[in-house]
Amino acid sequence: MKNDRGVKNFDGTQAGLYPHLKITNETFPRVLATRKVENDGAEYFGAFLTKTALRILIDFVNRTFRLRSCDIPIDGKFSVPCTQHYDKRCLAPCVESLCDRDRYLAMVDVVRLFLANRRSEFSEALQFRIQLASDALDFEAAAYWRDILDAVEKYWSNPRWNVWLDGDAVDTFEIENDADALRIFLVTQRGRYVLGRKFFSYERETSIGEAMSKIIQGFYQRYAPKEIRVSRDFADRKTLAIYLSDKFGRQVPITLLTKNTRRASTSRAVRLTRDETELDGAKPEASAKAISSDLKRLFGLKRQPRRIECFDVAHISGRGFVAAWSVWISGDFVGSEYGWRISPETTELASLVEAVVFRLSKTDRPDLITLDGGKPQLNAVTEMLSQSRIASAEIIAAAKPPGKHSGVAYFLSQSREPIEFDEMSPSQNMLKILRDDAHDLANRVHRDLRDTKHNYELAAVLPSINEAERRSILRISGSIRKLTTLSETDVFNLYDARTARKVVHDLNVFRNGNSQPVTPLIVPIRFDDPDGSADDLRPIFTSK
Numbered sequence: 001m002k003n004d005r006g007v008k009n010f011d012g013t014q015a016g017l018y019p020h021l022k023i024t025n026e027t028f029p030r031v032l033a034t035r036k037v038e039n040d041g042a043e044y045f046g047a048f049l050t051k052t053a054l055r056i057l058i059d060f061v062n063r064t065f066r067l068r069s070c071d072i073p074i075d076g077k078f079s080v081p082c083t084q085h086y087d088k089r090c091l092a093p094c095v096e097s098l099c100d101r102d103r104y105l106a107m108v109d110v111v112r113l114f115l116a117n118r119r120s121e122f123s124e125a126l127q128f129r130i131q132l133a134s135d136a137l138d139f140e141a142a143a144y145w146r147d148i149l150d151a152v153e154k155y156w157s158n159p160r161w162n163v164w165l166d167g168d169a170v171d172t173f174e175i176e177n178d179a180d181a182l183r184i185f186l187v188t189q190r191g192r193y194v195l196g197r198k199f200f201s202y203e204r205e206t207s208i209g210e211a212m213s214k215i216i217q218g219f220y221q222r223y224a225p226k227e228i229r230v231s232r233d234f235a236d237r238k239t240l241a242i243y244l245s246d247k248f249g250r251q252v253p254i255t256l257l258t259k260n261t262r263r264a265s266t267s268r269a270v271r272l273t274r275d276e277t278e279l280d281g282a283k284p285e286a287s288a289k290a291i292s293s294d295l296k297r298l299f300g301l302k303r304q305p306r307r308i309e310c311f312d313v314a315h316i317s318g319r320g321f322v323a324a325w326s327v328w329i330s331g332d333f334v335g336s337e338y339g340w341r342i343s344p345e346t347t348e349l350a351s352l353v354e355a356v357v358f359r360l361s362k363t364d365r366p367d368l369i370t371l372d373g374g375k376p377q378l379n380a381v382t383e384m385l386s387q388s389r390i391a392s393a394e395i396i397a398a399a400k401p402p403g404k405h406s407g408v409a410y411f412l413s414q415s416r417e418p419i420e421f422d423e424m425s426p427s428q429n430m431l432k433i434l435r436d437d438a439h440d441l442a443n444r445v446h447r448d449l450r451d452t453k454h455n456y457e458l459a460a461v462l463p464s465i466n467e468a469e470r471r472s473i474l475r476i477s478g479s480i481r482k483l484t485t486l487s488e489t490d491v492f493n494l495y496d497a498r499t500a501r502k503v504v505h506d507l508n509v510f511r512n513g514n515s516q517p518v519t520p521l522i523v524p525i526r527f528d529d530p531d532g533s534a535d536d537l538r539p540i541f542t543s544k
Contacts, residue, residue: 020046034532097468288331323355
């Protein structure tokens with residue numbers, strides 16, 4: 001089902017929804033998490049609760065159906081697939097010979113049924129594919145679809161992973177109206193289990209009926225609960241119930257809470273929501289302008305930073321150094337501009353310096369550089385900049401607490417005393433997230449280079465043919481070693497003339513030592529819509 005209109009509050013802003021998943025409106029669609037439903041041509045599914053179970057679901061969709069998670073342009077013209085394909089998390093539509101658009105969209109159709117929770121249709125669709133492959137004696141394809149069906153049925157059988165709100169939940173609205181403001185707390189439950197909580201606030205001039213009308217018409221876009229309960233009566237309560245019932249084709253009553261229907265678990269959830277709301281209200285504004293202004297003040301910068309980049313280096317026992325950087329621009333973490341380099345250096349500090357020099361040599365230079373490290377990292381980079389003619393930038397470092405690689409103890413700069421990390425500061429938390437992104441990317445690149453390098457050896461031996469042809473040849477020859485020992489006669493006996501000529505040429509180049517190694521293709525990936533307020537919905541990886 002496609003959404004035909006955005007979810008808007010009465011003031012024109014986007015309504016804050018429970019988490020949803022969207023199939024993007026792209027040539028090769030992706031599945032992204034979002035809290036916004038917009039008129040962008042995408043297909044939206046949800047709402048989904050709880051947040052933890054949804055993060056597990058995102059991982060399950062990725063590793064089971066293998067739709068792409070990269071945010072780079074795809075045209076099928078890549079010569080080799082990225083490391084996500086070899087990690088069995090992508091169908092590789094970037095390589096047309098491995099997965100053309102028709103095959104990719106066929107999988108999108110399957111994912112659509114799964115996300116919509118149309119279980120009988122999903123099972124029938126996969127049984128059809130299994131039977132079709134079996135009739136064609138393509139038992140490998142039949143087994144492929146059977147494995148997907150088995151995985152999904154196992155997922156369905158786990159009650160803790162039942163994230164769909166398909167009319168089995170109850171929503172309770174606790175309404176507080178005083179002289180200052182109208183506050184409305186929403187608690188969603190399945191039985192006695194609290195699945196989710198939301199908070200809505202309105203000016204005191206807004207009546208309860210007006211507020212509830214806006215919430216119900218804006219919030220219930222993709223799902224409706226089994227029942228809605230309200231702590232106070234309001235005008236048009238029955239009219240809104242009819243509206244929801246007509247919209248979703250079933251009865252959605254809006255009932256008044258009584259002593260018998262008020263749950264203790266609901267009251268506890270409302271108290272928690274109220275406490276969290278008060279804490280959130282105490283935090284300073286987290287706009288891009290406020291963050292930049294705070295960083296300027298905090299570190300004594302010459303100007304407010306617009307583009308901030310964080311750098312980290314990964315290695316194992318002082319070998320195979322990889323430097324990576326993450327990018328924040330005017331309030332957004334811009335994943336498409338994250339990058340990495342295989343360092344030619346032999347130490348961590350030299351690799352870090354080399355990556356910073358590389359970035360500062362480009363036209364899109366950062367205003368502020370954050371280093372993952374302490375005084376050694378800060379001193380090495382600032383000393384390099386002071387001795388070079390490269391355009392400089394402001395430099396700070398984020399030092400970790402002893403033994404806690406995921407934390408930040410304090411920030412360092414050349415001109416000020418160490419600044420202890422303040423977890424209530426939006427600007428410092430932004431730097432921590434940026435540091436975490438650089439750290440995660442450096443480690444992923446290093447791991448992928450180490451673990452998937454062998455997958456690219458065949459492409460280095462046979463660069464003149466496509467990836468599907470390479471794999472077919474490898475199946476026939478048995479191994480790369482056996483392939484490289486084939487004579488010209490053997491090659492022409494095994495393959496068609498066109499392919500054989502290319503294979504013979506490539507083998508001669510390889511044997512003469514003139515072949516070029518193929519670096520594993522590592523691309524940026526993301527599972528949340530960058531404009532969907534869902535950066536806390538990154539997947540929990542449960543298994544490969």
